[in-house]
Amino acid sequence: MKLSINGIEVVAQSGDTVLDAATRKGLSIQHLCTHKALKPFGACRMCLVEIDGMRGYPPSCTTPAAEGMVVRTNTEALRKLQRNILGLTMLEHPSACLVCGKRARCEEYRSKPEKAGRTTGCHTCNNMKHCSVRTMTEDVGLERLPVPPLYHERPLERSNPFIDRDLNLCILCGLCVRICKKHQGEGVIDFVQRGSHTHIGEAFGHTLKEAGCTFCGSCVDACPTGTLSDRFAKWYGNPDHVSATTCAFCGEGCAVLTDSVEGKLLALHSAESFPICVVGRFAAAELLNSAERFLVPKIRVGKNLREVTRDAAVAAVAEQLGNYRGSSFAFVCDTFSTLEDRRVFEQFTREVMQSPNFVQVTVDAKGAGQATLPEGVKAAVLTGALLSPEALRGLDYVVLIDFLPSAVLEVAHAVFPASVFAEVSGSFSDGSGTFRPLRRISDAPGQSLPDWQTVGLWAEAMGAPQLTFAASEEITAQLAIETQARVARNEAPAPSQDITKCPATFRGHALATFVPGLREFDPDAPKAVQVVASTSEDGPFRILSKEEIVPNTFKLVIHAPAVAKRAKAGQFCIAMADETSERVPYTLCDWDAEAGTITLVVLEKGQSSRKLILLPEGGRLAHVTGPLGIPFEVKNYGRVALAGGCYGVGAVGPVARALRAAGNHVTVAVEARSHYLTYLSKQLADASDEFIQTTIDGSTGFKGHAVDAIEANLKAGGHYDLVVAIGCPFMMMLVSELTKPLNIPTQVSLNPIMLDGTGMCGACRVTVGDSVKFACVDGPFFDAHLVDWEEVRDRRQAYSHEEVQSVGLSAPVTVIEKPVDQHHCVAH
């Protein structure tokens, strides 16, 4: 049948909706609640169209296409409707960044989303780069909100393995509920309560795991916002490659699509109509990215395995193995090795080592299998934890080709780092005996090599160059096999969604050892703990009070008498939540020398700040040192403007009070994204002669940034003798850009990465004019007009990879409170 959409003739197939017909022709119609795997729902009302002869604005997703229909999708009336509908949809979503006037500059300066606990804007949202809601606001031209947004103050849910859920970002599109019902039959999640209290949840407030979730990840994949996210992958950014391969963690051989970014595997997704299991969806990527991966070859020297060059390791192994030719040698691998690897292993055993002992362990459905060594073996090669150390202890020489540590390391004489799964190409034999292709998608860490290549190097060093190949395809050709990708299954049997039947072992390693989220499913496994809070009665640095003053920003009052006694305006301290956390500088926002307390405003941004804000009231920090830095130079400047943003708002107070006491006229302008993010307004109003609260979305106070308020004052004829900015580098840079052409002296409080805070390590180096300064001892205040802002940004991002890795463990983010050993509690 034929219909006309915007004057274009479109051919529709039987059963098509108007939306289907338009999509088929490449015409785009806005939609939120439509999903290719689900039946039309008609809930979001974004796909409304005009159809001649039909009353009102029917939704194109539920209206069947009919012969001769005349459809319009792009009229001004429709755009106005969409703007209103989307505006209302966005009311319960942190939307300030979408209507921000400085959005383009901000996204240019910080091209990647920054980590956060609860997300209150696009630039701290893991979903920023692939957010359909965000794109839609641009497409329909939503530039302001009809009424101020509503923030529900829902807690960030991270007590589940693998999945973070921040319902404050949810727009209730219902995709997760519907996909769950489709894929799991009986849904694990549903809409709970009604009206403005409606949210996605489980019965009786259970966690996903308690509600019977199989962690197939379908809901995470369907979520158009950042509400549901993959805890491991969320901060790595948008995948730059999506590739097809086979999941090789069990005999099922599911066809999968992989997400990868810069050669790093992020996640596996089902390429079929059924979801894959938790191991494929979540665990595989975390396993391959484990921080415990072997990086370099090692050779045993006495009691220790020592790092050596690959050439040295190959030469040593070749020399040693040369002594065990014949049946005193065995090669042990399991069926997780590719067919190409196994062919090279076998040829090496038979041709180079002249031994009959090529042992292939056939693994069971859960990936486990144990080898037994033939009698008389004195030297062996293992491709994983396939034998216990006891079984190997009697051997003279043990070589390990593996990717993660195991007990075999105790007895191994040489260790070679191995590339596995998505880091190699080759062929994989699934449970039915069909050969499936494995494609190389991600880069192996360090000096890891595919196993066939490692063994080829030994063979070459032992005078057998025939096992050297340029690529695995050459071996595939020798094997004379054809691989075929699994034809996407649209019919049952679907892969098992029973977590107890999922693979648990890979190359002899228990997956749960390296994927902490999997331990949640084993009642006996020790749980992964992200924070251990010391709550012993004695000792300093106790948290006297903790309050989340606005979403993701916490006010901590800490007992630290030595710091409080000497603190001056503008100084900071360095705090460590526990013994392994980073040493993070925090500005002293208030102090009480008599009570011996200091007040910090902490933004949850990474692992160390997360640990700090998870400490309970009464818990103790491992360490607080301070006061550090040069106090702000307090004198009578005349008229001073102080600009504060984000966590910097807390730091403005002491400087404002000191300057006012010195006779200055003090204007304080602080910014927040929205009305629900303003804090300390009363205290700052009391500490200043003029107080301006700005919000980026205009929901309260002046619409715009703090810098805009200062600019407005200047334009209105005001003048300042000094401007001070405290906030994120972007905010301080904007202030500097405003005042530089006007020659208004401007001070900024720089916040680079610090370690010792005493000028020794140099981590906090900043370039100010022609000189190199250390923010910890020369700062934190510097002349803003001389600061190299690009360098400040780049140096702050220097460890972003490690930071992302440390917050991205799949285990639930939980606190365990326990009294700690008093030896660690001595005051420093």
Next chain:
Amino acid sequence: MLPPFPTEKKVKNGMCTAQKDWGMQDIEAAVARHPAHRGSLIPALQDLQETCGYLAPEALAVLAKHLSISVNEIYGVATFYTQFRFSKPARHKIQVCQGTACHVRGGHMVLEEFEQMLDVKAGEATKDGQVDLERVACLGCCALAPVITVDGLVHANMGTRKVPAILAPLGVKEESKAT
């Protein structure tokens, strides 16, 4: 098989309306009265609430199996309606009207007084399981405003000063008033 839910004795003066003695067999009997299809959900929920006084997790588990609907979905449906409750009802129920007429005549102050004396918010039960405090939109007797009901019995022309006398027979004394 879950152990039978601990039951409590009915109060002597017969004012109790909600507290019931029930066991798993009562739940199973209630569920079995409804045909095993999705359409039975709401009547079955009402039946279970009548049986147990509230929608107990163990009751929903039995119903979920019978209707082949997940507990999570049932919970989603049930929370939509104000008629269903998910916690054990207290011995006594006090409803404080907040309709227009009652509001004009100070019903909100009456509610505040109850909240303060019982140390709960409207919609909660006291910690000792003695009293449920509910706010309702209209009890249909606006001429008597402000009104409340205690275990179904209407008390007319209420005022904050009458609150202690209402609570005294329920075992709540003025000394326990939150300070």
